[in-house]
Amino acid sequence: xSNEILSNQQVELLGTCxxxxxxxxxxxxxxRTLNISxxxxxxxxxxGILVLLAVQPFISMPDKYLSYYHIVVFAVVFLTLxxxxxxxxxxxxxQYALREFDVHFxxxxxxxxxxxxxxxxxxxxxxxxxxxxRSAGLATLQVFSAGGAHHTFEIPGLTYETAIELRQFxxxxxxxxxxx
Amino acid sequence: MDNEELxxxxxxxxxxxxxxxxxxxxxxxxSIIYFTVSSIFAFANTLFYLIPVLALNFNKIxxxxxxxxxVASTVLLLFFVMGVMNYWFYRFRVGANRIEIKQGVFKKxxxxxxxxxxxxxxxxxxxxxxxxxxxxxELDTAGSAKQEAKIVALKTHLAEQFRLKILExxxxxxxxxxxEGEVIDKASNEVILNRRSMRDLVIHGLTNNRIWIFLGALAxxxxxxxxxxxxxxxxxxxxxxxxxxIETQAWWELGLHVLxxxxxxxxxxxxxxxxxxxxxxxxYTLSKTSDRYIRRSGLLTKHEVSMKLSRxxxxxxxxxxxxxxxxxxxxxxxxxxxxxxxxNKSGEHMANKLLVPSxxxxxxxxxxxxxxxxxxxxxxxxxxxxxxxxxxSFLFIAxxxxxxxxxxxxxxxxxxxxxxxxxxxxxxxxxxxxxWKRWGYSYDNExxxxxxxxxxxxxxxxxxxxxxxxxxxxxxxxxxxxxATLKVVLASGAKFVPYMPAKEVQSIIxxxxxxxxxxxxxxx
Numbered sequence: 001x002s003n004e005i006l007s008n009q010q011v012e013l014l015g016t017c018x019x020x021x022x023x024x025x026x027x028x029x030x031x032r033t034l035n036i037s038x039x040x041x042x043x044x045x046x047x048g049i050l051v052l053l054a055v056q057p058f059i060s061m062p063d064k065y066l067s068y069y070h071i072v073v074f075a076v077v078f079l080t081l082x083x084x085x086x087x088x089x090x091x092x093x094x095q096y097a098l099r100e101f102d103v104h105f106x107x108x109x110x111x112x113x114x115x116x117x118x119x120x121x122x123x124x125x126x127x128x129x130x131x132x133x134r135s136a137g138l139a140t141l142q143v144f145s146a147g148g149a150h151h152t153f154e155i156p157g158l159t160y161e162t163a164i165e166l167r168q169f170x171x172x173x174x175x176x177x178x179x180x
Numbered sequence: 181m182d183n184e185e186l187x188x189x190x191x192x193x194x195x196x197x198x199x200x201x202x203x204x205x206x207x208x209x210x211s212i213i214y215f216t217v218s219s220i221f222a223f224a225n226t227l228f229y230l231i232p233v234l235a236l237n238f239n240k241i242x243x244x245x246x247x248x249x250x251v252a253s254t255v256l257l258l259f260f261v262m263g264v265m266n267y268w269f270y271r272f273r274v275g276a277n278r279i280e281i282k283q284g285v286f287k288k289x290x291x292x293x294x295x296x297x298x299x300x301x302x303x304x305x306x307x308x309x310x311x312x313x314x315x316x317x318e319l320d321t322a323g324s325a326k327q328e329a330k331i332v333a334l335k336t337h338l339a340e341q342f343r344l345k346i347l348e349x350x351x352x353x354x355x356x357x358x359x360e361g362e363v364i365d366k367a368s369n370e371v372i373l374n375r376r377s378m379r380d381l382v383i384h385g386l387t388n389n390r391i392w393i394f395l396g397a398l399a400x401x402x403x404x405x406x407x408x409x410x411x412x413x414x415x416x417x418x419x420x421x422x423x424x425x426i427e428t429q430a431w432w433e434l435g436l437h438v439l440x441x442x443x444x445x446x447x448x449x450x451x452x453x454x455x456x457x458x459x460x461x462x463x464y465t466l467s468k469t470s471d472r473y474i475r476r477s478g479l480l481t482k483h484e485v486s487m488k489l490s491r492x493x494x495x496x497x498x499x500x501x502x503x504x505x506x507x508x509x510x511x512x513x514x515x516x517x518x519x520x521x522x523x524n525k526s527g528e529h530m531a532n533k534l535l536v537p538s539x540x541x542x543x544x545x546x547x548x549x550x551x552x553x554x555x556x557x558x559x560x561x562x563x564x565x566x567x568x569x570x571x572x573s574f575l576f577i578a579x580x581x582x583x584x585x586x587x588x589x590x591x592x593x594x595x596x597x598x599x600x601x602x603x604x605x606x607x608x609x610x611x612x613x614x615x616w617k618r619w620g621y622s623y624d625n626e627x628x629x630x631x632x633x634x635x636x637x638x639x640x641x642x643x644x645x646x647x648x649x650x651x652x653x654x655x656x657x658x659x660x661x662x663x664a665t666l667k668v669v670l671a672s673g674a675k676f677v678p679y680m681p682a683k684e685v686q687s688i689i690x691x692x693x694x695x696x697x698x699x700x701x702x703x704x
Contacts, residue, residue, distance in 0.1 A: 018686065018690050019652070019686060019689050019690055019693065020686045100697075101693070101696065101697045102693050102696075108654075110655060110656050111653070111654075111655045111656075112652075112653065112654045112655065112659070113651060113652065113653045113654075114651065114652040114653075115649065115650075115651045116649065116650045116651070116652075116689060116693060117649050118647070118648075118649070118693060118696040120696055120700065121647075121648045121649065121696070121703065145648040145649055145669070146516055146648050146671040146703065147648035147649050147669035147670065147671060147674070148517065148669075148671075148673070150674075151648070151649055151669045151674065153649060175700065
């Protein structure tokens with residue numbers, strides 16, 4: 001395990017590095033590409049189905065459908081564009097940082113948020129990978145504390161290797177083995 | 181302690197030791213009542229949706245009383261048989277440091293629970309156990325609700341000794357401290373911190389709406405009740421239609437009538453609420469052993485809830501507007517909400533909360549001092565949040581609502597519409613000013629203090645070393661004014677303070693995180 005490399009990153013001397021001055025790390029660039037392609041594919045599939053239903057000769061669709069379906073198509077186009085643009089601008093804003101005693105995740109285009117999770121309070125860690133994430137070699141790191149399921153600390157869009165390294169760093173941390 | 185009591189305790193300890201002989205035991209037959217009642221409750225819970233149907237057909241059913249009696253007695257007999265069978269198949273075995281329970285008629289279960297994993301031991305005494313002094317022991321484990329075990333009927337003395345035994349064994353397993361005798365002394369050395377008198381409970385009923393206890397129970401009979409009321413009014417010659425008619429009386433007369441009826445309803449509500457408070461908190465005592473608080477109360481069913489002192493995450497001192505006038509406080513200690521097991525339980529039965537109802541402010545401060553000796557909630561001067569908070573509620577709540585009112589009324593009477601819009605606008609703005617005034621925060625080296633509220637006011641106090649997670653939140657509207665929201669996640673839930681100076685939020689976050697670097701105390 002390449003833990004040595006990791007422990008060379010950003011080490012905070014007590015009281016010298018504040019949360020607002022941390023150097024943040026970017027997520028994998030594939031994360032944005034994946035999100036944008038997913039939005040585009042879903043959008044195109046829905047539009048395709050809507051249009052196909054209108055033009056196919058096999059089943060006769062109700063007149064109402066034929067006269068209004070283009071409005072729905074426009075709405076889907078708008079939503080797709082919106083989510084593509086949102087991913088384009090918001091995903092690069094998602095960053096994380098690891099300090100000796102805590103992990104941080106920052107996000108937000110209009111609503112900013114920095115979540116700080118002390119490693120000592122971590123109860124267990126999961127790495128989650130959906131089929132799409134697997135195909136892109138990405139992973140989501142989930143960290144659970146006693147704060148409950150609503151407050152699960154999550155870093156998406158990590159390369160699988162980074163996720164494993166992060167998990168290993170946290171598991172090896174001397175504070176985690178305590179009762180939390 | 182006199183000799184008689186001492187010898188009694190000795191006998192009890194002997195009995196506990198006898199119980200721990202590793203043989204399978206059967207419960208006392210009195211538990212048949214318990215099983216019968218609980219299967220009736222279970223049945224009622226699952227068939228809850230049938231109640232409206234029954235209520236609708238109430239009149240039809242009423243005409244054939246014999247059938248009702250026959251059906252009811254058959255059903256009761258069935259439940260009784262279920263109770264006997266449950267009793268018959270229930271066995272428990274107590275070893276040196278574990279307890280095993282086998283139960284179930286159709287669905288058998290075998291629980292094997294080491295004492296070390298038991299988090300909490302609750303004693304409860306339903307009404308029907310009161311006469312012969314039996315109690316139920318409920319054993320809570322840290323994890324899932326499925327693991328919960330219950331010994332259904334033990335003599336109360338024995339149950340209490342047994343509880344001590346379990347807690348001691350659990351303690352010994354967790355940390356090998358002191359001699360055995362010392363631990364026993366510590367554990368049984370209970371001091372009563374607080375009692376609530378009847379007068380306190382009446383005040384609690386007045387200031388806190390406990391009427392839901394009744395409304396819930398009465399729900400199926402609403403129809404029947406209204407019929408009876410209508411008949412009653414007719415019989416005394418009271419004509420409700422004329423009483424509320426606009427044609428036969430002046431508007432002020434109508435207003436008075438409406439007001440008096442409203443007052444009457446309020447009176448009934450308050451009375452029922454007082455009765456509810458008494459049902460729940462009768463003979464309330466809060467006592468303390470070396471490491472835990474124990475709450476006992478209840479008129480019909482006596483409840484006992486105990487909470488380990490070190491588990492307390494946050495202390496909440498809640499005052500409604502009526503509490504403010506009367507100088508009373510509802511103090512609660514909250515511990516972790518472990519899993520969803522507690523989420524379904526409502527109200528005061530929630531195991532993650534220990535409530536001291538309607539104490540005076542001084543008593544509350546003393547209790548908080550006892551729970552967390554180093555906190556200084558009473559001496560804090562709270563810092564206000566930014567006044568832009570008022571602006572936000574003005575722009576996003578007051579203006580839209582006023583605009584809606586104006587648009588809705590504009591067509592008929594433009595003049596009235598503008599007046600009502602202005603009235604709505606000023607009321608909402610005034611309320612948000614009050615709300616802003618209530619917000620306040622303060623902190624010292626160890627604790628964070630929070631004040632918030634509306635008509636009433638709540639104070640929160642939690643130690644910073646118990647924090648699970650912190651969040652810095654900001655949106656583009658407040659970023660330019662260097663404001664931010666602080667959110668702190670505790671094991672008992674999250675607390676937040678809006679519209680604080682961003683610098684202050686950052687410094688608090690830094691303070692909490694750097695405290696956790698040096699302070700390795702557990703949150704449990």
